[in-house]
Amino acid sequence: MNDCVFCKIIKGEIPSEKLYEDDLMVVIKDICPKAEKHYLAIPKKHFKLLSEMTAQDAVDLGNCMKKAGELAETLGLQNGFRLIINQGEDADQTVFHLHMHLLGGQKLQETDYKNKD
Numbered sequence: 157m158n159d160c161v162f163c164k165i166i167k168g169e170i171p172s173e174k175l176y177e178d179d180l181m182v183v184i185k186d187i188c189p190k191a192e193k194h195y196l197a198i199p200k201k202h203f204k205l206l207s208e209m210t211a212q213d214a215v216d217l218g219n220c221m222k223k224a225g226e227l228a229e230t231l232g233l234q235n236g237f238r239l240i241i242n243q244g245e246d247a248d249q250t251v252f253h254l255h256m257h258l259l260g261g262q263k264l265q266e267t268d269y270k271n272k273d
């Protein structure tokens with residue numbers, strides 16, 4: 157957990173473009189955007205998989221999702237966005253701290269995510 161890049165971002169040990177922060181999560185710009193607008197909503201508690209969550213984690217993640225919806229307009233996602241949570245190897249999860257991708261700012265095609273270039 158100590159070498160987790162998102163834990164370091166949450167603690168301010170690695171710089172990031174933070175757009176929002178509360179007790180439960182931070183929202184940052186993805187360093188390698190796959191759409192015109194690409195944010196990461198990162199719960200502050202470190203865990204990798206949905207299957208590892210406690211009941212309280214599930215409540216907290218629900219609240220993070222609710223907040224992401226409320227922030228959409230501020231983030232320039234008022235026309236809609238795609239919410240993605242990659243889980244494990246087949247989904248190409250590269251950072252093992254659960255996070256939600258918010259993609260938008262353009263009309264998204266089915267294949268946009270991970271295939272932009």
Ligand code: AMP
Nearest residue numbers: 161172185186187188242248249250251
């Ligand atoms: P995933 O493949 O779902 O695990 O997504 C990890 C995401 O984190 C990728 O889209 C990366 O571009 C992004 N990422 C990795 N390191 C950083 C960082 N230091 N700041 C912002 N985004 C990052």
Ligand code: ZN
Nearest residue numbers: 160163202253
């Ligand atoms: Zn972490």
